[in-house]
Amino acid sequence: MVKMREKSNKNLILMICIFFIFSCQSFLISATETEPVNYTINTENILYVGGNGPGNYTRIQEAIDSASENDTIFVYQGIYYETVSISKKLNIQGESKDKTIINGQYKEDTDILFISASDVTINNFTIKCSENVGKGIEINDCNHTIISNCNFNNHTSEAIGCIRSSNNWIFNCKIENCTIGIRLNRNSNNNTISNCMINTNRTAIGISSSNNIVTNCVLNEKLLISWGSNSSIINCAFSNDDIGRHAIQMEYTTNNTLRNNSFDHCGFIFHCNFLEQLYHNIDTTNTINGKPIYYLIQEKDYVINENNEIGFIGLISCQNITIMNQELHGGIIGDSNHCIIDNCSFIENTRVIAIDLSSNNMVTNCYFSNANPIRIFKSSNNIINNCSIPQGHPYGIGIEIDYYSSNNSIIGCQIAQFWDGIVSTGYSSRNTIRECDIHDNLVGISLSGNDNRLDKCNIFNNGLGFSIGGDYNYIIANNFFNNTKNAEAYGHNTWNEEKKGNFWDDWIGIKVPFLRFIPYFIKGTLFSNIDWHPSIDLNIE
Numbered sequence: 001m002v003k004m005r006e007k008s009n010k011n012l013i014l015m016i017c018i019f020f021i022f023s024c025q026s027f028l029i030s031a032t033e034t035e036p037v038n039y040t041i042n043t044e045n046i047l048y049v050g051g052n053g054p055g056n057y058t059r060i061q062e063a064i065d066s067a068s069e070n071d072t073i074f075v076y077q078g079i080y081y082e083t084v085s086i087s088k089k090l091n092i093q094g095e096s097k098d099k100t101i102i103n104g105q106y107k108e109d110t111d112i113l114f115i116s117a118s119d120v121t122i123n124n125f126t127i128k129c130s131e132n133v134g135k136g137i138e139i140n141d142c143n144h145t146i147i148s149n150c151n152f153n154n155h156t157s158e159a160i161g162c163i164r165s166s167n168n169w170i171f172n173c174k175i176e177n178c179t180i181g182i183r184l185n186r187n188s189n190n191n192t193i194s195n196c197m198i199n200t201n202r203t204a205i206g207i208s209s210s211n212n213i214v215t216n217c218v219l220n221e222k223l224l225i226s227w228g229s230n231s232s233i234i235n236c237a238f239s240n241d242d243i244g245r246h247a248i249q250m251e252y253t254t255n256n257t258l259r260n261n262s263f264d265h266c267g268f269i270f271h272c273n274f275l276e277q278l279y280h281n282i283d284t285t286n287t288i289n290g291k292p293i294y295y296l297i298q299e300k301d302y303v304i305n306e307n308n309e310i311g312f313i314g315l316i317s318c319q320n321i322t323i324m325n326q327e328l329h330g331g332i333i334g335d336s337n338h339c340i341i342d343n344c345s346f347i348e349n350t351r352v353i354a355i356d357l358s359s360n361n362m363v364t365n366c367y368f369s370n371a372n373p374i375r376i377f378k379s380s381n382n383i384i385n386n387c388s389i390p391q392g393h394p395y396g397i398g399i400e401i402d403y404y405s406s407n408n409s410i411i412g413c414q415i416a417q418f419w420d421g422i423v424s425t426g427y428s429s430r431n432t433i434r435e436c437d438i439h440d441n442l443v444g445i446s447l448s449g450n451d452n453r454l455d456k457c458n459i460f461n462n463g464l465g466f467s468i469g470g471d472y473n474y475i476i477a478n479n480f481f482n483n484t485k486n487a488e489a490y491g492h493n494t495w496n497e498e499k500k501g502n503f504w505d506d507w508i509g510i511k512v513p514f515l516r517f518i519p520y521f522i523k524g525t526l527f528s529n530i531d532w533h534p535s536i537d538l539n540i541e
Contacts, residue, residue: 016435028312050076060084060102075100075125083107085114089203094124097149106156108130111138118142125149133157136178139165153177159200159498162188171195175204181219184209186227193217207231222249229254236274239264246330250280257281263288265348266329267312272356272377278334288312288329296321333358344371363387371396376405384410391416396443399423402451406430416440421462424449429470433457443467445481454478456539459486468529477529477539481505495531505537510536 018361040233047063048056057063057074061084063073071416072091077099084102086092089510104112108131113122115137127136127150136152136159137147150456151246155178160170164420171194175181181198183206184191198204198330206218210228217236225231225248237259238247250256251271258280267288272278282295288311294304304310306325313323313331331346331472332354333339336359339345345367346352352368355361355376359377361375364385371393376382389398398415401408414437415421421441424431429449437456438444444462445454455476459465465483466540468475471491477500480486486504495501501520509516516536522529 004512011326012313045070046072046074048074048076048119048392050078050080052173063094064088065092068312074472079103082112083110085116087116088121089117092123093121097124097126099126100124101126101130102129102139104130104134104136106154107134108132111136115145116142119144121146121148123148124149124150126153127159128152128156130156130157132180135159137161139168141165143167147167148172150174151176152181155179158183161185164188164189165503166190168192169194173197173198177201178227179203181205181221182291183207184212187214189228202262209304216331216363219247222247224249224251225253225256226251226271228254231255232257232259233261234259234260238262238266240266245431250277252277255279255281258286260285260295262290263336264312265289267348270332270334270356271329272334275317275335275357278332278356282314313341315331316347326353333361337361340364341366341431346373358382370401374399376401376408378405380405380406380408382407382408384413386412387411387414388414389526390417392416392421392441394442395419397423398419400425401431404428408432409434411435413437420446422446424452428452438462438465447473449473459483464488476500477502477535479503479538481538485523487522489522489529491525492528495520495522495529499529500539501533501535503538507534509534 026273043058046069049063051062051318057221059082060075060080061227064086067073067090069089074133075094075181077095079101081103083087083104102112102125106129106416111134112127112130121464130136135157136155138197139162141164145167147170149172152175158180159175159178160182162168162184168190168191170182181200181204182193188209191210194215197218201222203224204216206224208227210230212231214236215234218420219238220240237310246269247266252273254276271515282293284292286293286505291309291311293312294310294535296318297316300319303322310326311329313328315321315336316334318336318339320338322340326344328344328346329348334356336358343365347369352370352373353363358379359381362383366387368389369391374384392398398418398421399410405428407430409432412435416439418441420443422433422445422448427449430451434455438457438459438534442463444459444465445469450470451472453474457478459478459480460482462483465480465484467485468489473493475495476497478500486506504520507520508518520531
């Protein structure tokens, strides 16, 4: 093989390259408000792959191996069944993004394009068919890579992955039928993703680093920001074919900015361990189904009612705020106290109300239609009162009390059709569940902490009505009936108070009156969980 310099081809490629350079620079200046790195393309030394020219290479890898730093490789349209490794500064141009195809043939654990050199440009390709942990393109420990005008499809893992790589640009790309669209792993900072259309099976974009920008993108799956800080999501449109899923998930990350984003029948959720992970710059230019998002920080003493229509409510370090008479797509109460959410309907989100690091708040008279409606995390003395959660998700949790959350009360609620109706985990204790109807769940109530109280509840039509794994809990005056198994218990707990016990539809004393002297034994730890005074009839007051 020899390097060919046909004049007509050179002129064509020169024009393409110049147009491409100016397009890249124009985009980068507008998206990041900074000039891109100086990147020059050597139009005097072009290697050709495919086509009919004499001496053209037949494989892309052969041309790369023969090329020198700064060379341009032009690939004519066709299907190239190969995987490619790029370890030098090159500009690799396809003739047509739809017809210049690199097919990885689903080789397991193999990246189709593996880039380990900085200042590489990939433009105008379709890159398809990677398997397992193999990616469409992996940018590994290098910077200033440009991926533009490319199609990606049929990747069982990631279409594009950045590992320890910064100051890269991905734009004008279309990504379909992949598990993950683009992933910016840790120590991949200051990257820009722009003007991309991403339709994936699980995650559109995953960011685990800092100072990245996502702008002018259309995403049909969630954008996950985990760890890192100071990323910006601007002018993006989010939707989801599975109505009710969340579009943005922020977990253990700080100080991110959302501007002018639209959410179509989807919302966003938060996970945090510390207060600073709730501080983000989110204003009312963001909308859900056309309604503005309110993310309030350090506000106090006012009411938002039906005269101020909102789509999502965030109360961060707030005091004495009341939200009432709204149809919302989610909310978070973080590091806030004495706030009230009253008479609201919550629809179309994965997790609706998160009460994190907060105390003395109330959610009352609300209706939920979601997979995981309420989570209480590291929070105490909150009240969930008279709420209806009548139609859950078979893999969801109705109300979750988690991680050292104490003295919370769930009163007068209806919870049905979840995997778990109510769950307490993570050393949560001294919580009260009272006068609730818990029915048609796989597990009605599952408690693992100590000193909790369950009384005057109707627990029926569940697979397992009640499970308790802690000690010193009080289970008094409840009705257990029509469950596949009424209860199981481990530890030492109390099941009656002043000769007032629970109603059990499988107690032998109901079927055989002269055996009513026999107590009810709860399955689990032998002789540690006995209702000494089970009720003959339903406990009704």
